[in-house]
Amino acid sequence: MVKTLRRRWPLLLAGLALVWLVLAGVALLAANRDIRSGLRAVDNARDGANATAVVEGRLLPEMRVARSRFAAGHDRVDSPLLVPARVLPVVGRQLRSVTALSGAATTVADVAIAGMTDAQPVLDEPGGSNAARAASARRLGELAGRADTRLSRLDLGPREGLLSPLARARNRLSDQVAELRDALGKGAKGGIAVADLLQGPRRYLVFAANNAEMRAGSGMFLSAGELETGPEGLRLSTMRSVTDIAVPVGAVPLTGDLSDRWGWLEPNVEWRNLMTSPRFDVAAPLAAQMWVAAGNRPVDGVMVLDPVAIAGLLGATGPVEVDGRQFDKDNIQQELLHDQYLRFPADEDKPERREGLGKIAAAVFTSLDSGRWSLPALATGMASAAGGRHLLMWAGGATEQAAWQALGVAGTLTPDLLMVSVLNRGGNKLDQFLRTQAEIGLVPVDDETEVVLTIHVENRVPIGEPSYVAGPHLGSGVGEGVYKGILAVTVPGAAHDGWFEGVDQLAVAGRDGPSQVMGFQFELPRGGQRTFVARFRLPNQSGSLRVEPSARVPATTWRSGSTTWTDGSMKVLSWAI
Numbered sequence: 148m149v150k151t152l153r154r155r156w157p158l159l160l161a162g163l164a165l166v167w168l169v170l171a172g173v174a175l176l177a178a179n180r181d182i183r184s185g186l187r188a189v190d191n192a193r194d195g196a197n198a199t200a201v202v203e204g205r206l207l208p209e210m211r212v213a214r215s216r217f218a219a220g221h222d223r224v225d226s227p228l229l230v231p232a233r234v235l236p237v238v239g240r241q242l243r244s245v246t247a248l249s250g251a252a253t254t255v256a257d258v259a260i261a262g263m264t265d266a267q268p269v270l271d272e273p274g275g276s277n278a279a280r281a282a283s284a285r286r287l288g289e290l291a292g293r294a295d296t297r298l299s300r301l302d303l304g305p306r307e308g309l310l311s312p313l314a315r316a317r318n319r320l321s322d323q324v325a326e327l328r329d330a331l332g333k334g335a336k337g338g339i340a341v342a343d344l345l346q347g348p349r350r351y352l353v354f355a356a357n358n359a360e361m362r363a364g365s366g367m368f369l370s371a372g373e374l375e376t377g378p379e380g381l382r383l384s385t386m387r388s389v390t391d392i393a394v395p396v397g398a399v400p401l402t403g404d405l406s407d408r409w410g411w412l413e414p415n416v417e418w419r420n421l422m423t424s425p426r427f428d429v430a431a432p433l434a435a436q437m438w439v440a441a442g443n444r445p446v447d448g449v450m451v452l453d454p455v456a457i458a459g460l461l462g463a464t465g466p467v468e469v470d471g472r473q474f475d476k477d478n479i480q481q482e483l484l485h486d487q488y489l490r491f492p493a494d495e496d497k498p499e500r501r502e503g504l505g506k507i508a509a510a511v512f513t514s515l516d517s518g519r520w521s522l523p524a525l526a527t528g529m530a531s532a533a534g535g536r537h538l539l540m541w542a543g544g545a546t547e548q549a550a551w552q553a554l555g556v557a558g559t560l561t562p563d564l565l566m567v568s569v570l571n572r573g574g575n576k577l578d579q580f581l582r583t584q585a586e587i588g589l590v591p592v593d594d595e596t597e598v599v600l601t602i603h604v605e606n607r608v609p610i611g612e613p614s615y616v617a618g619p620h621l622g623s624g625v626g627e628g629v630y631k632g633i634l635a636v637t638v639p640g641a642a643h644d645g646w647f648e649g650v651d652q653l654a655v656a657g658r659d660g661p662s663q664v665m666g667f668q669f670e671l672p673r674g675g676q677r678t679f680v681a682r683f684r685l686p687n688q689s690g691s692l693r694v695e696p697s698a699r700v701p702a703t704t705w706r707s708g709s710t711t712w713t714d715g716s717m718k719v720l721s722w723a724i
Contacts, residue, residue, distance in 0.1 A: 181395075207263055214256035214431040240308050247304025248320055254301060255324060262294045267564075280518065288338020290589065295331040298324055298478035305552075333553040340542075340550030347377030352438050352446040355386060355508060356453040356698040359484045359576035363568035363635055364425030364536050364558065365698050366453045368418050370504050371438070374450065374512070381516040388507035389418035394474040404659050405429055418450070425566060425637060426660050427451070427558025428548075429539030448542035454476035454483040455537035455700060457511060459528025460482055464514035469506045476528075479507070484579050488615045521602055534716035536698040555717075562661040566637040567602055567703060573631035574620030574666065579700060580608040581630055587707040590686050598642075598692075600681040606630045607670045628673035635666030636681050639692070645683035689723035 187398055191209045209417075238479055269286050299639040301324060303317055313561045341435055349413045350372045356366035372386040394416050401415040414430070415437065421430045431449040439445050452460075461467065466475040474482060487504070514520065532538040539558045540551040551557045567585050581604060588599035610627050625631045633654050640661050647653075647667060655666045671677055694715040699704050703714045712718055 148172035150467075161404035162319070166664055184671065199360060207260060210256055210260050210263070213456070214253060214260060217253040217256055234314060240305055241580060242265075242302045244317065247302055248317060251301045251303050251320060251324075255320075255327070257298050258294050258320060261328075262290060265290050270416050278346065281342040284338050284345060286338075288342065291334035291338060292333045295328050296350050296464070298328050298331070309606045310436070326719075328343065328510065332501070333555070336553040337548040340547050340554070343547060345376055345381075346367065346552065347375070349376045350374070351448045351450045352435060353383065353386075353508075354434070354449070354451045355504060356451050356484065357576070358453050358455070358698060359579045359699075360419075360571045360574075361568070361569055361578040361699060362420075363637075363696065363697075364566060365422040365427070365539065366700075368434075369419055369452070370508075371418070372505065372508070373444070373446065380416070383509050383512040384654075386508050392418065392438075392441045392443075393416070394437045394441050397435065399436045401433075403429070405433070407665060408655050408657055408659055423570060424659055425536075425558065425568065425662070427539045428541060428562055429660070431539075431558075432543070435543070437720045447544070448540065448547065449537040452508075453537045453700075454480040454697065455531070455535065455698075456532040457508070458484070459532045459537075460515065460525070460646045462512050462528045463520040463525035464511065465520070467510035467514055469508070469510050474510075476508060480700070483507075487571065488576065509541075512676075531715070535696045535702070535714070545705045554647060559645060560637065560660050560662045560695075561693055562640040563693045564637055564639060564662050564695050565598075565692045566697060567637045568599070568633075568637070568666075568697055569604065570633040570666075571628065571631075571650060572623070572633060573618055573625050575618040575630075576616045577608050577618075577628075577630045581606055581699075582701065583697075583703040586704055587694075587705070587720065589722050589724060591646070592684065594686075596685045596688050596690065596722070598634060598636045598638075598683055598685060600683075602634065602636075602679045602681065603676070604630075604634070604679075606670060606673055608673050625670055630671040630675075633668050635664055637662050637664050637695075639663070639684050639685060641686055644682040648680040648682070652680075689721075691719055691721040692716040694720055 156403040163487065177449075198647050202546065249503040266287060268285050269290075275476055303321060303324075305418055306317070315326070321426055322399045344351075353371040353372050354368040357369050358366035360367040360369075362368075368389055370386040371392060372384040373374075375384075382615050396416055399415045401410055401413075405424055405426070409420070412420040412423055414420040414423055418434070418437070421434055424430065434449055450547065458479050462473065462476040466473045468474075482502070529538060533554065533556045536558060538556050540554075541557040541558070542551060547559065552559060565587075566608065567583065568579070569581065569583060584603040588601070590597040590599060606628075608651060610628075614627070614642070619627050619629075623631060634653060635657065636645075639656075640663060642663055645656075647662045647665070650667045653665055653669045655664055657663065669677065669679075694714065695703060699714070703710050705714060705718055710720075
């Protein structure tokens with residue numbers, strides 16, 4: 148009997164090993180199905196993600212399914228059945244990776260569920276007083292901060308020695324966690340900054356910008372007023388035309404790149420030339436100095452709103468009535484960009500037109516102050532406006548400025564930035580009729596990459612527009628319906644050998660903060676089309692470009708290879724030749 152058992156012992160061990168392999172394989176297959184099911188639920192939630200869905204809790208069912216599936220998969224791969232495999236040199240590393248990744252995915256789902264669940268009572272609170280709104284914003288910021296802290300402790304398991312599918316899964320989860328943490332970090336800083344702004348006391352210089360007459364990365368600043376915040380609420384003073392706010396020559400010094408590149412347009416005296424450079428973090432403090440030099444009180448910050456941003460606010464507050472006319476998110480852009488000039492075409496300084504602009508802005512802020520607005524709609528509208536540079540914010544305090552930077556409304560440039568701007572020099576309102584397209588080509592040259600930027604512009608101004616819209620404007624040097632402007636291209640700081648094909652004289656060229664700019668002046672008659680080609684080189688044959696929106700209305704259309712987009716938001720373009 149003993150001899151028989153000895154002879155059969157290897158067979159028994161082999162049988163047990165076979166049974167274990169079968170059971171382990173079944174467990175791993177089941178775990179794989181669970182994890183894939185969880186990923187599908189996450190993708191479904193991401194597809195339906197927006198501010199309204201978050202506030203209404205519509206993402207919670209899918210996230211709960213994801214959490215359940217990830218947890219089930221984690222339990223299967225973390226079971227005692229698979230303990231023997233963990234000591235194997237190669238298989239064990241893969242198993243430890245699956246265990247860590249499934250556990251991390253479960254934690255991410257937990258954080259998302261807890262965040263949405265905890266935020267809902269705050270989001271459901273009525274508007275109430277300004278202090279109550281500030282407290283709600285602060286609580287939301289704190290919730291985002293706690294969620295970010297939890298995610299900072301995630302263990303994604305081993306990084307090296309993974310099979311390709313596992314390595315890709317780890318990289319994907321790592322990227323998604325980084326993206327989520329970035330959003331949470333912005334939410335934490337933004338919530339506190341918004342709370343501080345609402346709680347006050349704060350005084351912000353507010354500009355109404357008009358995209359019918361463009362500057363770089365912003366519409367032209369045409370009206371200005373003061374927004375005061377505090378326990379009493381939001382108070383916007385009467386908006387005045389910037390032509391009525393005289394800045395004494397020499398009162399505000401102009402220095403640095405802005406002086407070197409654009410000093411000839413005197414942006415430290417002429418409000419309408421403040422955004423010749425898209426660096427709002429430079430233009431805003433200059434504007435604050437100019438405001439004081441013009442005899443006004445010091446301000447804590449600067450805010451810029453254009454018709455797109457005002458439409459976003461109206462989407463949250465609902466319509467406002469001004470002088471018997473109703474304005475809402477659907478008609479306000481047409482009113483501010485165009486129709487207001489039809490009613491007052493004869494005199495550009497007609498006081499009724501300027502008072503109307505101020506009344507609309509005041510009505511919108513009064514509606515916001517009342518608290519009768521939709522938070523999801525406000526968040527969606529402001530996020531869209533911020534993404535397209537239709538809302539810009541600057542603060543004199545470092546902490547508050549860091550929050551606006553985190554929220555993407557600070558209007559700063561980066562060393563890898565690419566932007567196409569067309570600056571109106573004709574004194575008319577033709578930018579709403581100018582169609583712009585840009586195409587990026589990447590060509591290897593030696594050990595570098597040549598960027599070929601093809602820019603197409605078309606003047607579609609119709610016949611019959613009033614002179615205030617179509618011109619001619621005194622001193623512009625161009626006739627009715629003619630677009631006169633500067634085509635300016637902002638390129639990365641590391642770029643070199645930049646030039647425009649067929650252009651002999653540049654209006655601007657050189658360093659602009661972390662980037663560089665080159666541009667020239669052109670004219671385009673009604674119905675005219677022109678195509679310009681800009682070239683510059685970048686080190687290496689791989690890299691990325693941060694294509695920044697121009698704030699144009701209508702937006703510029705971009706193309707690179709088979710990818711097409713409009714510049715309503717920033718686009719990162721990466722390549723390796």
